[in-house]
Amino acid sequence: xxxxxxxxxxxxxxxxxxxxVAEDVSLRVITFSPAVDYKNPVIFIIPGWTSIVEGWxxxxxxxxxDHSVIFMETREKSSSKISKYSNLGVEKFGEDIxxxxxxxxxxxxxxxxxxxxxxxxxxxxxYHLFDSKxxxxxxxxxxxxFSFTFLAKTIIRVCPVFLYQFxxxxxxxxxxxxxxxxxxxxxxxxxxxxLLNDLEPRRVKRSALEFFDYTVWQRLSDIDCPALxxxxxxxxxxxxPNVQLIVKKMKDVQYIDLEINSRTHGxxxxxxxxxxxxxxVAKV
Numbered sequence: 332x333x334x335x336x337x338x339x340x341x342x343x344x345x346x347x348x349x350x351x352v353a354e355d356v357s358l359r360v361i362t363f364s365p366a367v368d369y370k371n372p373v374i375f376i377i378p379g380w381t382s383i384v385e386g387w388x389x390x391x392x393x394x395x396x397d398h399s400v401i402f403m404e405t406r407e408k409s410s411s412k413i414s415k416y417s418n419l420g421v422e423k424f425g426e427d428i429x430x431x432x433x434x435x436x437x438x439x440x441x442x443x444x445x446x447x448x449x450x451x452x453x454x455x456x457x458y459h460l461f462d463s464k465x466x467x468x469x470x471x472x473x474x475x476x477f478s479f480t481f482l483a484k485t486i487i488r489v490c491p492v493f494l495y496q497f498x499x500x501x502x503x504x505x506x507x508x509x510x511x512x513x514x515x516x517x518x519x520x521x522x523x524x525x526l527l528n529d530l531e532p533r534r535v536k537r538s539a540l541e542f543f544d545y546t547v548w549q550r551l552s553d554i555d556c557p558a559l560x561x562x563x564x565x566x567x568x569x570x571x572p573n574v575q576l577i578v579k580k581m582k583d584v585q586y587i588d589l590e591i592n593s594r595t596h597g598x599x600x601x602x603x604x605x606x607x608x609x610x611x612v613a614k615v
Contacts, residue, residue, distance in 0.1 A: 333385040339395040342366030352430040359410040363400040372441040379448030381530045407538040409531040420541035425457020438463035447471040459553040468558040472569035477542040558584040559607045566592040
């Protein structure tokens with residue numbers, strides 16, 4: 332497993348802790364502080380569904396050069412401390428973000444919220460609860476709702492968790508066949524394949540069941556800070572027409588199409604995000 336020190340700039344001070352966000356839930360929250368305090372806004376990152384810190388090495392290695400970065404692993408991840416009764420719905424993910432904002436005292440400083448996929452959805456869901464609003468909001472491939480085919484819903488509902496290891500090859504095939512453009516972005520499939528190898532199936536099933544009827548459309552009008560959305564017109568997993576509708580419904584947003592998912596997490600995207608964080612205007 333990749334060490335946290337391999338995920339950040341040299342000299343970064345790392346605090347790896349658990350923060351209680353509810354009576355039965357504690358989440359892993361990692362704070363990366365640069366060796367020199369540049370007085371730049373804190374960047375608070377909410378990763379996507381099952382995505383963990385090691386998958387953010389490229390971005391973290393860059394941002395931690397001159398920003399403090401807080402990275403929160405959400406409830407469905409194997410790192411979280413939850414009970415078998417803990418709610419794994421998006422609404423609770425949004426509440427958790429609000430609690431961490433409060434407990435990390437982000438109201439006392441400028442900060443930037445960055446969310447990818449489900450992490451972005453959770454930010455949109457919880458925004459109205461934040462006791463202080465971010466200076467900027469950056470979202471990568473946000474989902475306003477989650478599309479499951481009838482077959483996918485059936486498999487999630489009826490497949491016992493203990494069969495996951497046997498069903499995993501089929502799930503990979505199904506995602507490749509119906510949700511990913513492997514020809515355009517082979518790296519995206521490799522990333523999802525790695526996540527499927529490492530996820531905690533019982534938690535993922537519980538959270539997926541919560542997503543079937545969820546939408547965030549009613550929360551978009553709450554968002555009142557400048558936002559940047561990075562999307563991929565070939566990124567079927569994140570439903571490009573859905574992303575475009577989010578852009579149309581938000582008040583103050585810039586959208587940049589990077590065509591494929593892997594580009595939204597690479598150096599090109601980092602440079603665009605930095606230009607936005609510096610001036611409020613994203614430059615390609």
